[in-house]
Amino acid sequence: MTRPVATRQRLPLALLLPAGLGLFFLVLPLLGLLARAPWTTLPRRLAEPGVLTALRLSLETATLATLLCVALGVPLAWLLARVEFPGRRLVRALVTVPLVLPPVVGGVALLLVFGRRGLLGSWLDAAFGVTLPFTTPGVVLAEAFVAMPFLVIAVEGALRGADRRYEEAAATLGAGRWTTFTHVTLPLVAPGVAAGAVLCWARALGEFGATITFAGNYPGRTQTMPLAVYLALETDLQAAIVLSLILLTVSVTILAGLRDRWVGTP
Amino acid sequence: MTVPWIRAALAGAAALALGLTGCAGTADGPAAEAGGGRVTVFAAASLTESFTKLGKDFEAAHPGTTVTFNFAGSSALATQITQGAPADVFAAASPATMKTVTDAGDAAGDPATLVRNQLVVAVLRGNPGKVAGLADLARPGVKVALCAEQVPCGSAARQALDAAGVRLTPATLEQDVKGALAKVRLGEVDAALVYRTDARSAAGELDAVEFPESAQAVNDYPIVVLKHAGNPDGARAFLDYVRSDAGLAVLAGAGFQAPQNR
Numbered sequence: 001m002t003r004p005v006a007t008r009q010r011l012p013l014a015l016l017l018p019a020g021l022g023l024f025f026l027v028l029p030l031l032g033l034l035a036r037a038p039w040t041t042l043p044r045r046l047a048e049p050g051v052l053t054a055l056r057l058s059l060e061t062a063t064l065a066t067l068l069c070v071a072l073g074v075p076l077a078w079l080l081a082r083v084e085f086p087g088r089r090l091v092r093a094l095v096t097v098p099l100v101l102p103p104v105v106g107g108v109a110l111l112l113v114f115g116r117r118g119l120l121g122s123w124l125d126a127a128f129g130v131t132l133p134f135t136t137p138g139v140v141l142a143e144a145f146v147a148m149p150f151l152v153i154a155v156e157g158a159l160r161g162a163d164r165r166y167e168e169a170a171a172t173l174g175a176g177r178w179t180t181f182t183h184v185t186l187p188l189v190a191p192g193v194a195a196g197a198v199l200c201w202a203r204a205l206g207e208f209g210a211t212i213t214f215a216g217n218y219p220g221r222t223q224t225m226p227l228a229v230y231l232a233l234e235t236d237l238q239a240a241i242v243l244s245l246i247l248l249t250v251s252v253t254i255l256a257g258l259r260d261r262w263v264g265t266p
Numbered sequence: 267m268t269v270p271w272i273r274a275a276l277a278g279a280a281a282l283a284l285g286l287t288g289c290a291g292t293a294d295g296p297a298a299e300a301g302g303g304r305v306t307v308f309a310a311a312s313l314t315e316s317f318t319k320l321g322k323d324f325e326a327a328h329p330g331t332t333v334t335f336n337f338a339g340s341s342a343l344a345t346q347i348t349q350g351a352p353a354d355v356f357a358a359a360s361p362a363t364m365k366t367v368t369d370a371g372d373a374a375g376d377p378a379t380l381v382r383n384q385l386v387v388a389v390l391r392g393n394p395g396k397v398a399g400l401a402d403l404a405r406p407g408v409k410v411a412l413c414a415e416q417v418p419c420g421s422a423a424r425q426a427l428d429a430a431g432v433r434l435t436p437a438t439l440e441q442d443v444k445g446a447l448a449k450v451r452l453g454e455v456d457a458a459l460v461y462r463t464d465a466r467s468a469a470g471e472l473d474a475v476e477f478p479e480s481a482q483a484v485n486d487y488p489i490v491v492l493k494h495a496g497n498p499d500g501a502r503a504f505l506d507y508v509r510s511d512a513g514l515a516v517l518a519g520a521g522f523q524a525p526q527n528r
Contacts, residue, residue, distance in 0.1 A: 108452075117453040133454050134409070134437040216438025216449070217414065223439075230441060234341035234416035237349075 030248070037245055038238045045242045053220050054228040055246060061136065061224060062204040065143035069151045069200045074193060077155035078181065092156075099149045106145055107213025114141065114214075138215035139222050143204035150203050151196040158192020159185070198258050205251055303331045305500040306352060308343045310359035310487065311442045312383060312419070315467045316520040317357070317508070323516070324507045331500055339417045339442035340364075347372055347492065354501035357489040357508075359383070359443075359461075360418035364488040374495065377488035380509065381522035384484055385422055387475040388450050388458045388465045395456040399477045400427060403457055404434040411449040411458040414439040419446070422483040423459040429482035447472075461485075463521040486525065 038045070045051070079085075080092055098106055114121040114132045124130045132138040166188060170180045186193075208226040215222040217231065225247045232240040305324075309317050314337045321333035336343065336353070340363035347353055348370040356373070357380060358364040364377050389397050395408055403410050413420035420439065427434065437455050440446040446458040451471055465474035489508070491501040507513050514524065 111452055111454060115452060115454050212441065212445075216411070217440065218436065218438055231414050231416050231439075233345055234339060234414070234441070237345060 033241055033244055033248070036237075037241050041238070042242060045239060046246070050219055050223075050228065051243065051246065054223055054225050054243075055250065057136070057139070057220065057223065058205055058225040058247070059250070061139045061143055062201050062207075064140045065147055065204040066151075066197055066201040068140065068144045069148045069204075070193065070197055073148050073151040073196070073200075074155055074186075077152045077159060077196075078185070080152070081156045081159035082185075095152050096149050098146050103146055103207065103209025103211075104213050107142060107210040110142060110145060110210065110214040114138075133214060134216045134218065134222060136215075136221055139211055139224060142210040142214040143207045146207050146210050147200040147203040151193075151200040154196030154199060155189060155192050158189040158196075161192075162188045194258070198255060202251060202255060205247070303497075303500065305331060305333045305354050305497055305504050306336070307333060307355040307357065307504065308336045308338075308347060308351070308353040309355075309357040310340045310343070310418070311337050311444045312359055312461045312464055313337065313357055313487070314444070316463070316517050316522070320508050320513055320516055323512070324504055327507070328500075328503065331503075333504060341366070341417055342442075350494075352494075352496055353492055354495040354497050355489065355504055356492055357487060358418070359487055360421070360485050361488055362421070363418060364490065367490070367492075372493050373490045374493045374498070375491065377490035378505075378509065379525040380487045380489040381514070381517050382484050382486050382525055383461045383463055383522055385419070385426055385459050385477075385480040386462045386465050387477060388447060388460045388468070388472045389456065389475060390450060390453060391471055391473055393473050393475065397457050397475055399475070400430040400432045400479055403459075404432050408457065409437040409455040410434060411438050411440055411446040411455040412436040413443055413446050413459070414441060417442055418485055419443040419459070419461060422485050425483035426459070426477075426479045430477075430479040461521075466521040484523075487522070 076095065080088065080095070101109075111118060111121075111133060113119050114124070116122065116125055116131055116133065121132065124132070132141060162185070166184050167180050170184045175183065206226055207224070208230065211222070211224060212227055212230075217223050217227045223231075225243060229240050229243045229247070232243055307317065307321070314335075317335060317337075321335060324333055325331060336346075336351075338346075340358040340360060343356065344358065344363045344366040347356055347367050356364070356367055358367075358377075361377075364373075367373055368377065387397055387400070387403065389395060395402075397403065397408070402408065412423045415421050415424055419442070438446075438449060440449065440458075443460050443464050447460050447464050447468060449455045450458045450460075451468060457475075462474060462476075465472055489505060491498060491505055495501045508517070518524065
């Protein structure tokens with residue numbers, strides 16, 4: 001039963017055909033945007049003051065949300081992957097709730113907790129005079145809520161796939177759990193953390209529903225690119241297409257750059 | 267050796283075919299049904315309560331006919347219609363948004379003015395912030411939600427504020443009037459400029475403060491049968507029904523005013 005090399009390397013059509021169709025399906029709407037883009041008025045539209053403000057706010061809030069997700073999500077992923085505790089399966093299910101929750105509902109839920117009359121929000125307001133709705137930190141919070149599961153799932157997967165013998169060896173050599181985590185586990189799963197962070201950032205950048213519900217919409221303060229696109233759509237389809245193209249170009253450029261640099265090509 | 271390969275290919279093709287027909291089925295559904303006894307009405311968010319009631323009344327008066335609604339910001343609806351969304355009737359909250367549809371050649375005939383609507387200040391029940399008029403909205407510490415200027419309630423708010431000479435920085439510019447109303451209901455803002463009809467729809471939770479400058483920003487609500495209506499007869503019957511005395515009585519009950527030309 002020796003197989004010739006040539007047959008073995010031939011690509012199976014049963015995979016190639018649906019793969020091509022899948023790619024086509026994902027790319028086609030993008031082509032639609034490009035086909036309908038008002039190329040002649042593009043430079044003038046790019047120079048409109050609101051555009052850069054919204055883009056900068058989007059990039060800043062998505063980056064801050066990603067940092068928040070990494071700071072809280074990596075330890076959470078470690079807990080889920082490495083520590084046996086009762087109810088772990090339930091906790092794992094709870095972590096994925098923001099993935100299935102419609103973002104608008106997520107926004108209302110955030111208001112009920114962090115809003116002016118919310119469970120924590122009323123206390124924050126009374127004790128520190130801090131209100132989160134309608135502020136830029138509110139945007140970061142909304143984006144982090146929606147994007148964190150992407151990071152946790154990616155990092156937990158990387159932790160489960162990582163060879164535990166290195167950690168066990170470190171432990172036998174006398175390293176504590178914290179030292180093992182920082183010196184062995186973290187370097188081992190760094191590509192997974194980077195991949196998760198990139199995914200998390202992309203999700204935060206495109207966030208719309210939770211943001212407009214929890215943080216509202218005000219130019220320069222809470223109006224991110226997706227909100228600007230939605231409002232532009234109300235009056236001016238062409239402007240909405242231009243804004244979408246900018247967001248796409250910037251995000252694809254950054255994501256492609258990061259992939260090659262940190263995540264590595266698989 | 268070739269058998270598993272063929273089986274895999276067949277399985278793949280079958281799955282693909284299933285997937286494709288599945289998608290096509292859902293896409294065809296609503297369009298195919300529109301030709302029957304179904305009238306699809308695209309209406310401004312502020313018409314939600316009164317049109318839902320009128321739809322039920324119309325269905326009762328015309329057995330076998332179902333009315334389905336798509337309520338949203340007028341401008342979003344206008345965009346959906348000019349991009350080919352299957353609708354029979356369009357009721358907008360401003361002539362400007364209606365003009366988008368008539369300019370695109372998507373209307374059958376000229377729009378008729380159905381009703382008019384005026385702005386009020388919606389505040390929490392009991393008016394804890396003691397808002398008496400537009401000027402109070404500019405007080406420090408008063409959080410206000412307005413509609414974005416791209417939607418009719420936002421441009422009306424802008425006109426009213428300009429007429430009153432009030433300058434304020436709102437906490438948020440909402441994408442439609444219901445969004446602004448929800449922010450007051452949740453207690454996240456102290457006041458919002460919404461239509462009288464929207465404030466009335468939330469009368470149990472909210473109070474409405476009338477202000478004289480709202481006369482400077484009265485919105486006409488045009489309604490029209492669309493050119494590509496799948497059910498033009500049903501569409502015309504629905505339009506006649508909402509413009510009948512019975513229909514206008516329901517609209518007046520919701521807080522709308524009769525148009526001036528009637």
